[in-house]
Amino acid sequence: MPDVTFTVDGKKLTAPAGTLLIDACRKAGIEIPAFCYYPGLSLQAACRMCVVRQEKVPKLQTACTTQVGEGQVFVTESAEIAQARKATIELLLGNHPLDCPVCDAGGECELQDMTFKYGAGESLYVEAKQHREEQKWSPAVYFDRPRCILCYRCVRMCGEGMDVWALGIQSRGASATIAPNGGDHLDCEQCGMCIDACPVGALTSDTYRYKTRPWEMNHVATVCTHCGDGCKVTLGIRQADNGTDIVRADNRDKSGINGDFLCAKGRFGFDFVESPDRLTKPLIRNAAGTLEPATWEQAIRHVASKLKEVRAAGRAIGVIGSNTTTNEENYLLQKFARTVLGTNNIDHVRSTDYPGFAAAMAGHDHRAASLRDTQTAKAILLIGGNPTEEHPLLAWNLRTNFRLNQARLYIATDSPIKLERQALMSLQLPVSLESGGYESLSDFLGGDDNALDFGAMDDVIESRPTQTDTVPTELTHAKTFREAVLAEDSLIVIFGEEFRGAAIQKLVAWGLGKENVKFAYLGDYVNSRGAADMGLLPDLLPGYVPVSEPGAFGEEYANLSKQPGLDAVQMLDAAGRGELGALYVVGADPIASYGVDPAAFENTFVIVQDIFLTETAALADVVLPSASLYEKTGTVTNSYGDVQLVKKAADKAGVKTDFEILVRVAGGMGIDIKKLVPFGTTGKGGVTADMGQSRGAQSGEADRHAVWLTANNLEPRLSPFDPLAVLDEIQRLLPAYQLDRLNLFGGNDVPSQPGFVPVSDLLAQAAHQDVVLPAHDGLFTSGTLGAHTVALTEIRQYQHSVSDAVVAETAAD
Amino acid sequence: MSTESLSIFSPQLAARFDALVEKYPLRRSALIPMLLYAQDEIGYLSDAVMEEVAERIGITTLDVRNVASYYSMLRFKPVGKYNVQVCTNISCMLRGAYDIFEHLQDRLGIGHKGVTADGVFSLEEVECIGVCCWAPALQVNYDFHDDLTNEKVDDVLASYRAKARSEQAEGGSAHA
Numbered sequence: 001m002p003d004v005t006f007t008v009d010g011k012k013l014t015a016p017a018g019t020l021l022i023d024a025c026r027k028a029g030i031e032i033p034a035f036c037y038y039p040g041l042s043l044q045a046a047c048r049m050c051v052v053r054q055e056k057v058p059k060l061q062t063a064c065t066t067q068v069g070e071g072q073v074f075v076t077e078s079a080e081i082a083q084a085r086k087a088t089i090e091l092l093l094g095n096h097p098l099d100c101p102v103c104d105a106g107g108e109c110e111l112q113d114m115t116f117k118y119g120a121g122e123s124l125y126v127e128a129k130q131h132r133e134e135q136k137w138s139p140a141v142y143f144d145r146p147r148c149i150l151c152y153r154c155v156r157m158c159g160e161g162m163d164v165w166a167l168g169i170q171s172r173g174a175s176a177t178i179a180p181n182g183g184d185h186l187d188c189e190q191c192g193m194c195i196d197a198c199p200v201g202a203l204t205s206d207t208y209r210y211k212t213r214p215w216e217m218n219h220v221a222t223v224c225t226h227c228g229d230g231c232k233v234t235l236g237i238r239q240a241d242n243g244t245d246i247v248r249a250d251n252r253d254k255s256g257i258n259g260d261f262l263c264a265k266g267r268f269g270f271d272f273v274e275s276p277d278r279l280t281k282p283l284i285r286n287a288a289g290t291l292e293p294a295t296w297e298q299a300i301r302h303v304a305s306k307l308k309e310v311r312a313a314g315r316a317i318g319v320i321g322s323n324t325t326t327n328e329e330n331y332l333l334q335k336f337a338r339t340v341l342g343t344n345n346i347d348h349v350r351s352t353d354y355p356g357f358a359a360a361m362a363g364h365d366h367r368a369a370s371l372r373d374t375q376t377a378k379a380i381l382l383i384g385g386n387p388t389e390e391h392p393l394l395a396w397n398l399r400t401n402f403r404l405n406q407a408r409l410y411i412a413t414d415s416p417i418k419l420e421r422q423a424l425m426s427l428q429l430p431v432s433l434e435s436g437g438y439e440s441l442s443d444f445l446g447g448d449d450n451a452l453d454f455g456a457m458d459d460v461i462e463s464r465p466t467q468t469d470t471v472p473t474e475l476t477h478a479k480t481f482r483e484a485v486l487a488e489d490s491l492i493v494i495f496g497e498e499f500r501g502a503a504i505q506k507l508v509a510w511g512l513g514k515e516n517v518k519f520a521y522l523g524d525y526v527n528s529r530g531a532a533d534m535g536l537l538p539d540l541l542p543g544y545v546p547v548s549e550p551g552a553f554g555e556e557y558a559n560l561s562k563q564p565g566l567d568a569v570q571m572l573d574a575a576g577r578g579e580l581g582a583l584y585v586v587g588a589d590p591i592a593s594y595g596v597d598p599a600a601f602e603n604t605f606v607i608v609q610d611i612f613l614t615e616t617a618a619l620a621d622v623v624l625p626s627a628s629l630y631e632k633t634g635t636v637t638n639s640y641g642d643v644q645l646v647k648k649a650a651d652k653a654g655v656k657t658d659f660e661i662l663v664r665v666a667g668g669m670g671i672d673i674k675k676l677v678p679f680g681t682t683g684k685g686g687v688t689a690d691m692g693q694s695r696g697a698q699s700g701e702a703d704r705h706a707v708w709l710t711a712n713n714l715e716p717r718l719s720p721f722d723p724l725a726v727l728d729e730i731q732r733l734l735p736a737y738q739l740d741r742l743n744l745f746g747g748n749d750v751p752s753q754p755g756f757v758p759v760s761d762l763l764a765q766a767a768h769q770d771v772v773l774p775a776h777d778g779l780f781t782s783g784t785l786g787a788h789t790v791a792l793t794e795i796r797q798y799q800h801s802v803s804d805a806v807v808a809e810t811a812a813d
Numbered sequence: 814m815s816t817e818s819l820s821i822f823s824p825q826l827a828a829r830f831d832a833l834v835e836k837y838p839l840r841r842s843a844l845i846p847m848l849l850y851a852q853d854e855i856g857y858l859s860d861a862v863m864e865e866v867a868e869r870i871g872i873t874t875l876d877v878r879n880v881a882s883y884y885s886m887l888r889f890k891p892v893g894k895y896n897v898q899v900c901t902n903i904s905c906m907l908r909g910a911y912d913i914f915e916h917l918q919d920r921l922g923i924g925h926k927g928v929t930a931d932g933v934f935s936l937e938e939v940e941c942i943g944v945c946c947w948a949p950a951l952q953v954n955y956d957f958h959d960d961l962t963n964e965k966v967d968d969v970l971a972s973y974r975a976k977a978r979s980e981q982a983e984g985g986s987a988h989a
Contacts, residue, residue: 168879179882181875 006072015068022050022063025076032076033085033114035092035199036151037064040260040404041160044152048088049114052076060084085118094125095174096200097146105201107214111149112200130174138186139794140206140268141195145177148202154178154194163399163421164188178202187802189779190795191392192267196250196260207268207791208248212238219252220649221747223636224266225324225629226782228523229371229393230638232256232747233266235630235649243651246270246630257371257642257749263392265782268791270630273650275788277612279625280654291623296656296664303622304668306605307341307582315581317341318571321348321536322587322658323525324785326634326646328723329658330527330534331542331730332676333586336662339557340671341584344538344547344565349593350772351524352639353500354532358544360508361519361754367511369492369518370751371640375401377518379408379488383507384438384498388418389778391522391639394494395419410485412441427481428474430454438498442506445482452478490516497522497774523639524775525783526629530637533736533752539564543734552733556704558675569594569771576600582607586658587626589614589784593773609658612784625655628785632657634723635744642749643739660721667720678705679717679725708732821861826854830869840870844880848887857888893928893935895973897921898952901938904945913949914938916963920970933977934970 001016008021008030015024022032023039035047043065051060055073060081063074075081092111100106132145152169155178159165166188170179180186195203217236224233232255236248249270254260272278282299283291294302310317319337321330330348337346361367374380374397387395395418401407402422411420412427414437420426429441430453443451454474485491493511495504504521511517523529535542541553548562566574568590574580576597582605591598592615601619608620617623629636633648656664666676674680681703709716709728717725731737736752744750775783780796782789820827829850833843844866851862863877870877881887897917901910918924921934928935944950947959951966958969 165873165875168875170879170882172883179875179878181873 004068004070006068006070006074008074009076013068017069018067020064021052021061021066021068021074024068025063030076032063033110033117034064035110035114035149036153038153038156038197040400041153041156044156047092047149047151049085051081051084051088053078053081082118085114086120089115089119090123090125092149093119093123095129095146096149097129097131099147102210103144103147103201104204104209105147105198109201110199135184136206137180137182137184138188138190139791139798140190140192140264141180141186142204142206142209143178143180144202144204147200148178149200150176150178151199153197153199154203157193157197158188160403161396161399162189162191162193163418164191167194182802185802187799189388189392190264190268190799191779192262192264193260196262196267205248205268206794207271208236211247212236217247220647221253221256222630222647222649223526223644224249224262225526225785226265226269227391227777228525228528228639229258229391230526230636230642230644230749231258231262231266231393232644232749233262235270237649240274242653244649246273246650256747257638257644258393258396261393261396264779264795265392265786265792268795269782269786269789271790272611272785272788273628273630273652275612275790277788278652278655279611279613279617279623280652282625283620283623285621291618291620299622299624300661300664300668303607303624303665304670306607306621307584307665308669310581310605311341313581316345316566316574316579317343317582317584318345318566318568318574318580319343319347319584320568320571320586320588320590321346321531323348323351323523323528323531324629325527325531325587325658326629326632326636326723327527327530327534327643327730328634328726329586329632329662330531330536331726332659332662332723334535334542335557335676336666337584338541338561339559340666340669340676342559342561344561344563345571346536346565347538347568347571348531348536349568349588349590350532351528351775352497352521353504353772354521354523354529355537355540355544356499356501356504357508357519357521358532358754360504362544364512365753367518368641368751368754369494369520370642370749371397371520371638372642372749373492373518373640374398374494374520376405377401377407377492378405378490379410379485380492380494381410381412381485382419382423383412383441383493383495384414385494385496385522386413386417386419387494387522390496390524390776392779394522398422408484408488410481412481414438425481425484427478430474438495439503439506442503442510444478445485446506446510449475449479454478486514490518492518492520494520494522497524497772500772520640524777526638527636529639529641530635533637533641533734533754534730538567538570542730543736556733567771572596572600575604578603580604585609585616585620586662587611589616591616591619594771609661611655612788614784624661626661627652627655627657631655632659632723634659635727635739637752638749641736641752641754643737643744643752644749645744645747657721657723659723659726663720673720677720677722677725678729679720679722681706681716705729705732821865822851822854826850830866834869841872841876844870844872844877845884848877848881852887857891859889891928891932892937894933894977895953896935896937897970898937898939898942900940900942900944900948900950900952902941902945904941905949908948910949913951913961913963913966916966917951917970920967933974 001018003014004017005012005014008025013024013028022037025032032050034050036044045062045065050063052063053075054061134142134144136142155167158167166181166186168179169176192205195205217238219234219236221232221234224231232251233249234252235246237244238247249267251262281293282296284294284299284302286292321333334346337343398409399422402409408424409422410425411423412429414429440451499507508519539547541547541550545551547564550560572594584607586609598619606620607622608617609624609626610617611626611628630650631652634646635643636646637643667673731739736754739750780792786792830847834840837843847866852858855862858881864874867874867877899914917936921929921936923929923936925938942952944959949961950959
């Protein structure tokens with residue numbers, strides 16, 4: 001659209017023709033109030049707050065529906081307009097209760113703000129207000145009818161935004177009201193987006209209602225700890241007698257990677273931090289064989305001396321890291337394992353084959369799609385998985401992109417998914433994961449017509465009559481699908497755990513053959529990608545550098561072995577054979593994950609750092625209570641390689657961050673901590689330290705870290721417990737993690753570049769077969785965290801009962 | 814539609830609906846006529862009615878409810894066999910509609926939106942039914958009765974009561 005010039009309040013503005021006046025004004029810093037207008041959703045023009053005067057037009061116009069044109073002249077503030085807005089507010093307040101002092105929205109209510117700005121001090125209405133008791137629509141959502149101003153934001157958010165369509169407007173006139181789809185309850189995805197969109201306190205959440213006021217909280221923006229999308233979430237924090245309480249989670253300023261989106265887990269799934277099951281004291285197994293509370297000093301001393309003992313005895317030590325700890329902690333853990341324990345026996349419980357993805361992408365820069373790309377991409381090919389359930393933000397982005405930009409979504413799936421409603425074309429694959437059949441799709445896309453065996457899926461097709469009506473055979477349809485995909489100028493290919501190892505290679509190779517094809521590989525946990533990126537792998541160092549050719553790491557890491565270590569399964573096997581002297585588990589539950597017989601650990605000294613007493617922790621010799629992601633600082637990397645800053649929001653008495661625990665254990669073992677965490681200066685005279693310029697005998701003493709810091713105008717960190725010191729080292733050593741700190745520390749996502757992987761890595765990958773255990777967490781589950789989150793448990797049980805009722809009804813028909 | 818055999822509507826109405834949903838560029842345009850016809854046949858918009866209408870059009874039951882609740886002539890509760898609707902708008906009111914309405918209330922022993930215990934009559938006060946020239950007027954189901962007096966109202970009620978009785982007798986004998 002060509003730009004047009006128009007005048008608002010005497011200021012010349014320029015915007016593309018057809019831009020809504022309200023948008024154009026907001027962009028130019030002119031605020032036009034509105035209740036019903038919500039960026040990105042369809043127009044409602046219901047509230048009349050955005051009225052403005054347009055020259056030569058007899059009546060006031062609504063700015064939210066007026067498209068700007070050349071030469072138009074608008075006035076947005078005048079006595080006449082103020083009067084009109086005042087009248088609107090008076091009508092809205094006609095039946096609005098005056099319960100601001102107890103209303104959740106009090107203090108951040110748009111109606112309150114507008115009343116202060118335009119409203120009258122008194123009302124002409126003398127009629128009694130119509131009161132209705134508040135209604136509980138679900139364990140998450142409450143509705144307070146008299147507070148509702150009928151702006152329809154929730155209705156549109158639920159329908160257009162979430163594609164759930166669980167809210168509607170019923171009756172008319174003064175008795176019009178928002179109604180849920182279940183009559184008196186909600187049967188939906190429980191995302192709470194309606195609550196977020198509500199400009200007043202009509203929709204409130206169970207987790208927050210009547211607990212506090214907005215100004216009594218500290219608001220800390222961090223990253224949601226639940227899934228691999230890594231939404232930015234703002235936690236509302238309040239002091240409590242045992243640390244702090246998280247009382248609310250939302251994305252308050254609509255900033256960051258997820259804009260205004262959060263799902264049920266992000267919004268309501270935070271009460272695990274104050275679960276009574278939380279570990280708050282270190283536990284040591286006593287002579288009687290039971291876990292007994294101990295002090296941190298005792299526990300650290302015990303762990304350190306035991307590890308030294310096992311190391312001195314030359315017995316194997318295994319380390320299993322976490323998918324939910326920060327990059328810094330993961331990096332430190334593998335550095336601790338490799339340099340202090342002197343072993344490559346390090347792994348994590350893998351939910352996706354990121355090493356395989358990195359190998360496939362090696363050497364191809366700018367081919368990885370960030371999560372933001374899915375908001376704007378013109379065409380997307382989604383293969384397998386169900387983002388609506390497992391990657392809610394991705395699903396939101398795809399829906400939004402379809403709605404606002406007419407993005408073309410192609411879906412290849414072996415079972416129907418909800419996102420097909422937004423898909424231009426959908427291909428039912430005749431495969432299941434068991435037959436390894438997703439791999440055949442790559443062949444088919446690559447031109448092999450016989451790759452897909454449709455004979456196996458007759459019964460599946462029968463249940464989907466709409467597909468067969470329009471295409472004569474599945475193969476013809478598949479070919480049409482392929483042609484359409486191939487005809488796209490640019491494409492993002494999104495796939496998940498259905499692809500591993502060679503299958504990823506094949507798919508990525510197909511895509512790399514085309515220009516403008518980017519890839520996203522979906523993982524399950526908040527830092528699954530980070531765990532792999534940071535080298536929690538027996539054969540790969542951080543940045544997927546093979547241990548056999550460690551490059552710079554060879555010089556950095558003392559005692560680095562070039563022999564790949566044992567992976568998690570091999571470690572557990574070794575324990576079963578009595579060959580593992582010690583097992584150090586951080587934030588993982590390998591016994592539950594791999595179904596190991598607890599008896600296997602009889603001859604192994606097991607150390608577990610976790611927030612809860614997991615199955616593995618229950619049989620550990622020492623249990624160290626660690627902080628959750630909401631109680632620490634660092635960075636995490638989401639499925640798409642976007643790095644985000646995690647900020648310490650809450651506090652829990654008794655626990656320590658995994659970072660601090662590791663540093664303390666290393667300290668207890670008598671290690672020079674500066675070799676583990678680069679803090680302070682090298683101790684050879686502060687700023688005059690050797691800057692790597694030396695020659696001869698002293699050249700080996702060049703402090704690379706100090707040199708790098710100086711080169712990047714950074715200062716040494718002061719504390720050995722400062723995770724950002726390790727972030728400096730990560731950035732120094734990992735070409736993929738060249739992070740734009742302005743954005744990172746400003747709370748934005750910063751893409752990493754998985755293309756920067758040494759090409760030699762391709763060879764290192766070929767041979768081995770990894771055990772990958774996808775989590776398949778749905779909308780209301782989140783592994784151990786989810787099980788300890790009361791709000792999520794309630795929602796899950798509720799949705800279960802609601803859906804069961806539907807099934808029972810259908811069966812009765 | 815595939816679940817035709819499970820339809821709660823008569824085969825004739827189901828066939829009519831099949832045609833109706835295809836008649837408009839947008840399927841949901843058929844919603845209001847379908848609700849009216851369904852109400853005529855079933856007597857009111859039960860949950861089952863709204864669910865089937867939603868399914869036939871391909872919208873949610875909530876959508877149907879949203880639209881239906883807007884219109885006061887669509888109802889969600891059963892009415893009597895004969896639904897007596899008394900107009901009390903200006904012309905009828907000036908010609909004594911409220912007397913007629915009160916008389917009906919006395920005779921039937923029910924108020925606005927009430928249903929008699931035997932389920933034969935229900936009473937409703939409604940807006941203009943377009944018979945101003947012969948006010949006051951009332952409507953029983955789709956039959957008009959105009960230029961009313963209390964006596965005439967009694968006759969009207971008697972005739973419907975007789976009709977109900979004979980139909981019941983017929984129905985009874987048919988069953989026997």
